[in-house]
Amino acid sequence: MEAAQRKRLEETTRYDPTEVEGRIFSEWMDGGYFHPQAEGTAAENFSVAIPPPNVTGVLHMGHALNGSMQDALVRMNRMRGKNTLWVLGTDHAGIATQAVVEKELKKEGKSRHDLGREAFVEKVWEWKAEYGSRIVEQYKRLGASCDYDRERFTLDEGYVRAVYRVFKQLFDKGYIYRDNYMVNWDPGSHSAISDLEVENREVEDVLYSIDYPVEDSDRVLTVATVRPETMLADTAVAVNPGDERYADLVGKHVVLPLVGRRIPVIADEHVDVEFGTGALKITPGHDPNDFEIGRKHKLEEIGVIGPDGRMTEEAGEFAGLTAAEAQVAVVEALRGEGRLSAEEPYVHSVPFSHRSGERIEPLISLQWFCRMDELARPAIEVVERDEVNITPPQWKRVYLDWMREIRPWCVSRQLWWGHRIPVWYCDACNETIVAESEPQRCDACGGELRQEEDVLDTWFSSALWPFATLGWPDDTPELRAFYPTSFLTTAREILFLWVARMIMTGLEFAGDIPFRDVYVHSVIQARDGRRMSKSLGTGIDPLEEIDVHGADALRFGLLAMSSTQDVRFSDAKVEQGRDLANKLWNASRLILLNTAEVEPAPRPTCVEDRWILSRLEGTIASVTDKLETYDFAHAVQEAYSFFWRDLCDWYLEIVKPRLYDGEEEVSATLLYALERVLGLLHPTMPFVSEEIWSYHPARQGHLAVHSFPVADLALIDEAAEADVEGGIRLTQRLRAWRDLAGVAVGATLPAVIDGVEPPAFVSRLSRFEFDGVGAEPVASIGPVRVLDSDQLDGAAVAERLEKRRQELRAEVERGERKLGNEGFVAKAPAEVVEEERGKLERYRAELEELA
RNA sequence: GGGCGCGUAGCUCAGUGGGAGAGCGCUCGCUUCACACGCGAGAGGUCGCUGGUUCGAAACCAGCCGUGCCCACCA
Secondary structure, X not given: OOHHHHHHHHHOOOOOHHHHHHHHHHHHHHHOOOOOOOOOOOXXXXXXXXXXXXXXXXXXXXXXXXXXXXHHHHHHHHHOOOOEEEEEEEEOOHHHHHHHHHXXXXXXXXXHHHHOHHHHHHXXXXXXXXXXXXXXXXXXXXXXXXXXXXXXXXXXXXXXHHHHHHHHHHHHOOOEEEEEEEEEEEOOOOEEEOHHHEEEEEEEEEEEEEEEEEOOOOOEEEEXXXXXXXXXXXXXXXXXXXXOOOHHHOOOEEEOOOOOOEEEEEEOOOOOOOOOOOEEEEOOOOOHHHHHHHHHOXXXXXXXXXXXXXXXXXXXXXXXXXXXXXXXXXXXXXXXXOOEEEEEEEEEEEEEEOOOOOEOEEEEEEEEEEOOHHHHHHHHHHHHOOOOEEEOOHXXXXXXXXXXXXXXXXXXXXXXXXXXXXXXXXXXOOOEEEOOOOOOOOOOOOOOEEEOOOEEOHHHHHOOHHHHOOOOOOOOHHHHHHOOEEEEEEEHHHHHHHHHHHHHHHHHHHOOOOEEEEEEEOOEEOOOOOOOOOOOOOOOOHHHHHHHHOHHHHHHHHHHHOOOOOEEOOHHHHHHHHHHHHHHXXXXXXXXXXXXXXXXXXXOOOHHHHHHHHHHHHHHHHHHHHHHOOOHXXXXXXXXXXXXXXXXXXXXXXXXXXXXXOOHHHHHHHHHHHHXXXXXXXXXXXXXXXXXXXXXXXXXXOXXXXXXXXXXXXXXXXXXXXXXXXXXXXXXXXXXHHHHOOOOOOOOEEEEEOOOXXXXXXXXXXXXXXXXXXXXXXXXEOOEEEEOOOOOOHHHHHHHHHHHHHHHHHHHHHHXXXXXXXXXXXXXXXXXXXXXXXXXXXXXXXXHHHO
């Protein structure tokens, strides 16, 4: 080691991530390690497509967790020498991004309409250029080993070609069509949204009962509704065909109050006899159920609420009011006419826009849809056959259940930011042209064309992510080398929205599954158990955590707290990671500053050496297995426990004298163990491991591309493990005895061994002299007979002895009770019974000695 | 309405048929020549409740209570 390096090691007693991380990351980038050549086949390579974050965003805890998991597996496979690609990119996130820019405009008192479409979209691109790359920089802070030179954007030039190709092919197959249909209208974003972007919330409304007079009769038909303003668009009243109360009215008409329109009484199975009066007003224009019933009975579809949320001309005297205002006015008018027979509070679930948070207004409008059933079929099969493996397994069924009930997808959005739908209309001859690139003139009449105004749902483009990012529709080297990707880690909330659609499009267009494994990770909640969200103010900023504790600490913490169930964010786990980084640094200082100049190699000379090597290799095997099966929490905690407990607390303490002596064998073994520990931890804690590696004598190049340790099972030694662990337990018992017997910390006590000689370290670490002479034994701890000396407090020793006797009596009693149970002896496995017998014997013997 | 989870030490969570675990916090003792982001020793739990299966249950089954999420067109 150079003198300067040695000096730095000697002087730096605390690991400082802020000083290290930026420097190390630059070294990785300069090395080009994250930018693989597009060579080989997907079967032999390793690749991942990052779930593309929104350009609007900043890194949140979900990204940090997901990034930590992906990076762990990506780095592990890169170290294994695989040609490894982690594709990075961002999503244009239609509604979200447009909303942010509109909000900016609003500050200047302008709306997007003031700018016009072209200028507005230009503005969004400017915004994207300025802020869109923030999240990429933040992934670097996390240490994510993405290919930053292959960054993609769902709206970049090549991506548009992929989207248009897909749209055209789906259209040609007859899957994509345009129709007037009931959609979820989001008054907030002024666009239709898909079913998956709707969330239901419990709301307290008023349930109004309205009397509809029956034509040519004194009777009234009373209907119940929470939206009285929609009665203006009623085109029927429905009753259940089996409902005798109304059987005679079916086929007759009622007169709609306020409006005066005659509407038929129809019979439909959908109507619940039990609910309210059993009569249901039918408003095909403003209610999804009524829409279905209306289509079935060929009812007129009237729209009284427009896309702007205001009452239309159809609403007559109420035209121009907002729906909420109209509700008040309609109720007032009905009351005036004596048609309101009841009002009662009513709690029910109501759809809201996931994006804008506004209450969904169901409307009929002309939209583009995509039939999903044919696309779903093969996507169901690959999951059924486990060609795409979903972990944890309960999500497989959730996926399959949803896919089997899949409905058409409304893919058009009334936005300006996004993939403008590749459809052109000719007003001259009414021709509709779908094309991958803009046609000049109408094929049929040569007339002028105008492009469809709507854009595609953001998820339409994200659905193509795994192959579009690799250059599809061109047959690129990247596509051949890295598709299908190896795995996908994701939050469950986008299982349908994104994962399912990638599987469908992957099979349809890229001819193969997009990934072999889907790992659905847990959700990290706020410290108080609420959802982390910006609007609730419950978010925890990963970058702040990185600033304070370091990226390795955050990564370790997130992986350690992740599990199959949702967990609350734990500062303690991040601090545990920070402490681990510091411990790694300091243990490495001890090793690197004191070892002799030797080749790192396992060179055991005693049982402790064989023990630590056995534990090391066992840990490598187990941690590797856990990482490969997405059991990140146990993987990092097991690595932690091996390193801290076994290596630092015990082995380093045991070998210190040999180390300070400059013994070559132990130096070689320690350097070997350190090299392997650094390699094992690098995927989860890349910065600190890389930094320490720079001081390691075996270093040739960066740890990021050094070999990942493969467990050497020849070094597993169960006998050595048993011996040393026995010695450790004995040491702990001796220390505990000293403590309770009131012995001074630094004092060495005389004792003799009666029985099997424990490993040599026990004497030194417990501060007992095992060849003591003279005095009487006063206590018996395993094979150790403690001899009396003036360092002992007689009363404390007696008390300690009595306590042990009580413990032993309890143990003996327990064993006797268990073995006295005939059922146990007869039915329990022989080895379990034997074990109990052995224990009982030992406890009895010890009690005998102490008596 | 249907489905999936969860309820274990003060806190956050592991453990899923043979003697209750981790991290943090707490108590006591240590400025021991890698680390006080440290070292050593401790205290702390009728494993939500009630029944059942079993020689044996925190774990398996049933019911109940509490709690979270997803899906669903009862006005």
